[in-house]
Amino acid sequence: MKLLVQLLVNGLVNGAIYALVALAFGLVYRSTRIFHIALGAVYTTAAYGMYVGVKSGLGVGLALGILTAVLLSLAVEWGIYRPFVRKGSSLGVILIASLGVYIFVENLIALLFGNEVKIISSGIEPSYTFGPLILTRIQIIQFLVGFAITGVFFWGIKKTRFLKAVWAMGEEPLLLEVLGWPITRLRNAIFVWSAVLVGLASMLVAYDVGTDPHTGLSAILLGAVAVLVGGVDSLRGWIWTAFLIAEIQSLAIWKFSAKWNDAITFLLLILVLLLKPQGLFTSESRVEER
Amino acid sequence: MNYVIHLLIMINIYLVLAYSLNLVLGFGGLLSLCHAAFYGIGAYAYTLLAMHFDLPFMVALPLAMVITGLLAFFLGIPGLKFRGDPFVLVTLGFQVIIFSVLYNWVSLTKGPYGIPGIPRPEIFGFKIDSLYDFLGLTGSILILSVLFFLALYRSPFGLALKALREDERAAESLGKPSQLYLLWAFTLGGAVAAVSGALYATYVTYIDPTSFTLNESIFLVAILLVGGSGNFWGPTLGTIFLVLLPEALRFLGLPDTIAPNVRQMIYGTILIILMYWRPQGILGEFKIR
Amino acid sequence: MKKGELKLKNVGKKFKGFWAVKGVTAKFLPQRITGLIGPNGAGKTTLFHLITGELVPDEGDIIYQGESLKENPPWRVARKGIGRMFQDVRVFQGLSVLENIVLALQTPEEEIPFYGLLKKKEKKEEALRWIEFVGLENEIKRKAEDLSYGQQKLLALARIMAGNFDLLLLDEPIAGVSPVITKKILKLLREMVDKYKKTLVIIEHNMNVIMDITDWVYFLNEGRIYFSGRPDHVLGAEEVRRLYLGLVK
Numbered sequence: 001m002k003l004l005v006q007l008l009v010n011g012l013v014n015g016a017i018y019a020l021v022a023l024a025f026g027l028v029y030r031s032t033r034i035f036h037i038a039l040g041a042v043y044t045t046a047a048y049g050m051y052v053g054v055k056s057g058l059g060v061g062l063a064l065g066i067l068t069a070v071l072l073s074l075a076v077e078w079g080i081y082r083p084f085v086r087k088g089s090s091l092g093v094i095l096i097a098s099l100g101v102y103i104f105v106e107n108l109i110a111l112l113f114g115n116e117v118k119i120i121s122s123g124i125e126p127s128y129t130f131g132p133l134i135l136t137r138i139q140i141i142q143f144l145v146g147f148a149i150t151g152v153f154f155w156g157i158k159k160t161r162f163l164k165a166v167w168a169m170g171e172e173p174l175l176l177e178v179l180g181w182p183i184t185r186l187r188n189a190i191f192v193w194s195a196v197l198v199g200l201a202s203m204l205v206a207y208d209v210g211t212d213p214h215t216g217l218s219a220i221l222l223g224a225v226a227v228l229v230g231g232v233d234s235l236r237g238w239i240w241t242a243f244l245i246a247e248i249q250s251l252a253i254w255k256f257s258a259k260w261n262d263a264i265t266f267l268l269l270i271l272v273l274l275l276k277p278q279g280l281f282t283s284e285s286r287v288e289e290r
Numbered sequence: 291m292n293y294v295i296h297l298l299i300m301i302n303i304y305l306v307l308a309y310s311l312n313l314v315l316g317f318g319g320l321l322s323l324c325h326a327a328f329y330g331i332g333a334y335a336y337t338l339l340a341m342h343f344d345l346p347f348m349v350a351l352p353l354a355m356v357i358t359g360l361l362a363f364f365l366g367i368p369g370l371k372f373r374g375d376p377f378v379l380v381t382l383g384f385q386v387i388i389f390s391v392l393y394n395w396v397s398l399t400k401g402p403y404g405i406p407g408i409p410r411p412e413i414f415g416f417k418i419d420s421l422y423d424f425l426g427l428t429g430s431i432l433i434l435s436v437l438f439f440l441a442l443y444r445s446p447f448g449l450a451l452k453a454l455r456e457d458e459r460a461a462e463s464l465g466k467p468s469q470l471y472l473l474w475a476f477t478l479g480g481a482v483a484a485v486s487g488a489l490y491a492t493y494v495t496y497i498d499p500t501s502f503t504l505n506e507s508i509f510l511v512a513i514l515l516v517g518g519s520g521n522f523w524g525p526t527l528g529t530i531f532l533v534l535l536p537e538a539l540r541f542l543g544l545p546d547t548i549a550p551n552v553r554q555m556i557y558g559t560i561l562i563i564l565m566y567w568r569p570q571g572i573l574g575e576f577k578i579r
Numbered sequence: 580m581k582k583g584e585l586k587l588k589n590v591g592k593k594f595k596g597f598w599a600v601k602g603v604t605a606k607f608l609p610q611r612i613t614g615l616i617g618p619n620g621a622g623k624t625t626l627f628h629l630i631t632g633e634l635v636p637d638e639g640d641i642i643y644q645g646e647s648l649k650e651n652p653p654w655r656v657a658r659k660g661i662g663r664m665f666q667d668v669r670v671f672q673g674l675s676v677l678e679n680i681v682l683a684l685q686t687p688e689e690e691i692p693f694y695g696l697l698k699k700k701e702k703k704e705e706a707l708r709w710i711e712f713v714g715l716e717n718e719i720k721r722k723a724e725d726l727s728y729g730q731q732k733l734l735a736l737a738r739i740m741a742g743n744f745d746l747l748l749l750d751e752p753i754a755g756v757s758p759v760i761t762k763k764i765l766k767l768l769r770e771m772v773d774k775y776k777k778t779l780v781i782i783e784h785n786m787n788v789i790m791d792i793t794d795w796v797y798f799l800n801e802g803r804i805y806f807s808g809r810p811d812h813v814l815g816a817e818e819v820r821r822l823y824l825g826l827v828k
Contacts, residue, residue, distance in 0.1 A: 035375050035378070080562065083566070084565075084566065087566065089565070089566070089569065090569075090577070090578060090579045091374075091375075091579070092321060092374075092578035092579045093565045093569045093577070093578050094565075095321075095375070095378070095578075096515060096561055096565050096578060097561065097562045097565040097566065099508070099558075099561065100557070100558040100559065100560075100561030100562040100565065101558065101562065102558070103508075103554050103555070103557055103558035103561070104554075104555050104558030104559060104562070105558075106554070107550075107551040107552075107554040107555045107558070108551075108555060110551045111548055111551040111552070111555070221379075221382070224379060225379065228375070228376060228379060259390075259393075259394045260390060260394060262386050262387075262390055263386060263387045263390035263391070263394075266382070266383030266384075266386045266387055267383070267387060269379065269380070269383050270368065270369075270380055270383050270384075273372065273376055273380065274368050274371065277371070277372070277376070441693060442692060442693065445692065445693060445694065446685045446689040446690045446694065447690050447691065447692045447693070447694070449674075449678060449681065449682050449685065450682065450685065450690045452671070452673070452674060452678075453671050453674065453682045455673075456671040456672055456673050456674060457669050457670075457671055457672070459633075459653075459665075459669065460665065460669035460670070460671065461671075461682075462652075462653040462654045462657065463631065463653060463654075463657055463662065463663045463665075463669075464657055464662070464682065464683050464738070464739075464742050465654050465655075465657035465658040465687070465742070466654055466682075466690070467652070467654040467655075468654070471690070474692055478692065520673075575673065576673065577673075
């Protein structure tokens with residue numbers, strides 16, 4: 001019983017991280033329809049940026065992590081996505097190009113830093129006891145940061161101009177341009193925010209368990225699952241689903257063991273999409289959209 | 291010389307895989323990321339049948355094909371309800387789930403420890419043992435597969451698949467049942483992937499789940515994207531090119547520690563460049579949607 | 580029960596609380612051309628979706644040759660003999676003109692894997708017949724994506740003729756097409772009915788075409804049938820002129 005409560009609370013912590021990743025993926029996907037696999041590269045880059053910078057201090061590490069993530073994100077948007085969009089490439093083609101970017105960066109990092117896991121914080125992490133629960137300091141930070149930021153997006157979706165514009169872009173990009181919205185600036189902002197969100201998630205995780213060049217893909221796939229299962233059209237759905245996935249994973253650990261987590265996450269994806277293809281938190285689409 | 295024969299054997303094995311995925315991707319137009327899983331199930335099914343039930347090659351192989359084909363069939367029934375990004379993610383899910391089973395169900399598959407000592411095939415009393423024997427075996431199976439797939443690709447069924455890939459709604463308005471036809475393609479593709487699995491298992495005499503990961507599925511898709519798909523020569527070129535590429539790099543004297551990473555970086559770059567300038571691949575017909 | 584006879588009985592379709600189509604009752608005369616007119620968003624294309632099975636009606640029934648079409652997926656509706664030409668054409672871009680037509684000629688039995696590699700020769704001859712019907716015989720090897728828009732429409736027409744349907748639903752068959760090809764298409768449409776005994780239902784915005792070739796017209800507005808009758812009656816009706824033709828008294 002004690003274990004279950006601990007696991008469920010861990011689930012909240014993990015959920016906060018997943019929610020950040022889901023937002024990062026979803027913002028790009030919903031507005032540009034691009035399946036941003038390269039986000040995995042941004043994820044990894046942030047962790048390694050932190051790894052390099054932390055030698056000069058934690059603040060430098062954080063700054064360098066975010067900076068490198070944002071730079072890579074913008075580089076991908078300007079160097080890859082925009083040219084492809086201008087060319088009129090289909091979304092599937094852009095997906096593959098994005099995959100190509102991921103593979104390239106993943107292996108560049110492995111080339112430069114080696115394939116082994118890199119630890120960022122050495123020493124034992126202080127832990128705090130809350131009744132039957134034990135949480136490490138980094139876990140608490142993960143939860144607070146993740147919760148705060150996703151909270152901002154959760155409530156901001158109906159209110160801020162930025163999010164409304166992002167949403168409108170996903171519906172009618174041309175209309176937005178006609179109405180005078182600067183699409184390129186909006187896209188830049190989206191890719192910056194996406195990098196910041198995923199960079200924070202990555203660094204929070206890296207500080208906790210370290211990093212290696214190959215974790216990026218699975219991290220952002222989780223975000224992709226949260227977005228598609230939650231429903232592309234429901235930002236709040238992404239957040240709810242991220243937490244849902246984390247809790248289901250905790251339950252799975254409690255019932256079986258951690259080794260089946262990947263399989264269970266995807267089984268959940270498939271089951272939900274079969275029963276409610278538009279996602280848990282949205283409704284129907286038009287025939288013409290097929 | 292021996293190394294050249296080894297390369298030819300691997301090319302033969304991968305060609306069969308490429309042609310089978312071509313049916314799903316090039317003809318059906320579906321970006322499936324679970325083909326390595328079928329490759330793996332075929333390898334494991336063959337191995338377990340051959341080793342636990344002492345079945346000869348000519349019996350275990352067709353049985354492995356049936357088992358894999360049935361799995362593909364049952365996965366396809368729900369899976370083929372999706373298109374586009376959800377389909378990619380769902381097949382990715384199948385890949386992850388199947389890999390998980392192969393890796394974690396230790397009592398059945400020995401998990402990460404793998405299964406060593408897979409017996410070499412014996413066909414009509416003739417033991418396939420040497421490199422040249424394997425070249426002959428894989429070559430013969432390749433020829434049979436080529437005939438099989440050419441017949442399929444050029445058949446009315448093949449044309450119907452192409453129509454479905456070009457415009458599913460329009461094809462359905464002409465009476466073509468998309469779910470059913472794509473299911474056949476998916477099932478046949480999976481069943482033939484099992485052939486490569488069995489060949490691989492008997493050739494290397496050892497299998498473990500790490501040969502059948504998501505990365506391997508991505509590699510198979512890359513073959514079709516680089517060489518091209520939707521016809522015969524695209525997958526042929528793609529396979530030869532991507533199987534030989536690491537060898538070419540080795541030739542250039544790249545140290546073994548960094549060679550795999552450099553190779554992957556080259557893959558990534560090739561994918562980006564091709565998708566921009568030639569999304570149908572070098573010799574292919576189908577452009578991803 | 581005549582060949583190609585389609586009846587709609589009180590058909591209704593709802594989207595999130597809004598009725599795209601409501602209470603539509605209509606009879607489409609077999610071996611005639613019926614026109615479906617109305618403002619954009621009136622529900623004309625939605626009606627086509629409902630007939631072909633891409634949408635399921637919430638109310639009413641669709642009866643084709645005496646049999647209800649409800650619960651049938653589009654491919655089965657097609658196999659019952661209802662063909663469709665889309666507003667956005669939808670020919671198979673990556674396939675050649677010949678392949679587009681051969682595809683339409685293939686029967687379900689032939690499409691079972693491994694069947695009928697041998698039947699290809701016969702198919703080509705039959706395909707040429709329809710390609711010549713629309714006048715594209717110089718383009719048989721060309722990929723559909725390389726054809727002009729007008730040529731693609733002709734190809735789409737040849738394709739549904741090859742499909743051997745009895746009832747054809749045509750969504751704006753001459754929209755966006757040059758006068759020469761328009762004349763050609765109109766001539767082909769009349770031939771399809773007179774010579775090949777097809778039943779046609781046409782969504783059209785061009786009133787000259789409606790006057791010229793249709794035998795009966797339904798005026799649809801806001802999802803309901805407001806008016807129906809012979810083309811000159813419908814187009815002369817005050818309501819139609821006000822709501823649709825923009826001719827206010």
